[in-house]
Amino acid sequence: MLAISVPAFLLAACSSSGNPGNDSAGDAVNEAVAANFVNAMAGLPPAAPAGVPFSLSEKTDLLEFVYAYPAEAAAIPRLVRKFRRDIDTSRADALKMAREDRDAAKAADFPFRGHSLETRWTVAADTPRFLALRSETYVFTGGAHGMTGYEALIWDKARKRETSMAALMTSSADFADAIRDAFCERLDRERAVKRGGPVVRGDDPFTDCIDPMEQVLVPTSRDGKLIDAITVLIGPYAAGPYAEGSYDVTIPVTPAIFATIKTEYQDGFAGGADQESRGTP
CATH class of the missing domain: 3.30.565.40 (Fervidobacterium nodosum Rt17-B1 like)
Structure with a gap:
């Protein structure tokens, strides 16, 4: 990683705006000036x-x-x-x-x-x-x-x-239990679309369900008000052969999932009654 020293004259210029009533705006400008200087020295375009x-x-x-x-x-x-x-x-x-x-x-x-x-x-x-x-x-x-x-x-x-998602959970094991059935059902539904027929469990490991907790979890929202679903992002080879590409499996926030979110974060998530009023995606 390229280490860059910002010249003293630039630091001095950014040390104070001289206007106590405009500290936040001055800080933002100073930060942008310093960042763009560092970017230029590193060969990067301005932020x-x-x-x-x-x-x-x-x-x-x-x-x-x-x-x-x-x-x-x-x-x-x-x-x-x-x-x-x-x-x-x-x-x-x-x-x-x-x-x-x-x-x-x-x-x-x-x-x-x-x-x-x-x-x-x-x-x-x-x-x-x-x-x-x-x-x-x-x-x-x-x-x-x-x-x-x-x-x-x-x-x-x-x-x-x-x-992170892990930091929002009361317990990763409880969260996994809350999403597993819905995840496996929806994953098989997506597999069936790509494969042109229902998934039948067998010797092929790509017919088995996978552990959603080993994948990337990202919260999603349809209306921009509350987190109302969790999407499991699955890369190639994890749930199917390379030719099938990636999978996005979206699971609505149910009361069981909501219960596994720490209390201090629940205000940002849709609960059971709220989810039902919106309809299940």
Whole structure:
């Protein structure tokens, strides 16, 4: 990771706006100035202004690199800093691997195939209490095909900090029990659509249900008021062969699921009666 020292004159310029009544605005401007200087020194484009989607796309013979996040995340300075660090480290690691593969291919007199690393964050839920993001990352390192992976990020607006699904649960075992039956049923429903027929349990491991707790869980919302469902993000090979691609299995928040959410977070989730009034998706 590139270490950068910000010059003293820039720090001095950012130390005080000279206007006590405009501290928050001054801080935001100063932070943006400092961030853009650091980005320029690191070879990155300026950070997107608050509330504006960010997208970076670069392509060389070594690496195609893409990174994007939505306006909702760009409005939160801590998330912007998190993503900028991720851009810096992930791009550096990907370039290092690509150079090593290129050199090895050259030594073996074998053609080198350029690598790809593409990460795109999108909004899964934006409610008064939570902003939930999901990322899809595609990685290609010269093999037969690339791979897709997922991550989830939850921002607690009330506490102004990042959290996670695990941190919201009273017990991961109780949560798993609450979602397992609905998850397995809906997963088989999605499998049947892709396979053109019902799933029949047998010797093929891709007919068995999988553990949803080993996958990526992201809260979702249909109306932007409360978290009313949990989506299980499943990458290739986990629930079916590579040709079937990924699976998104969405489970409505039932009273049993609601009961496994810690009390201090329940105000952000739809409960049983509320869920019934909305209808089950």
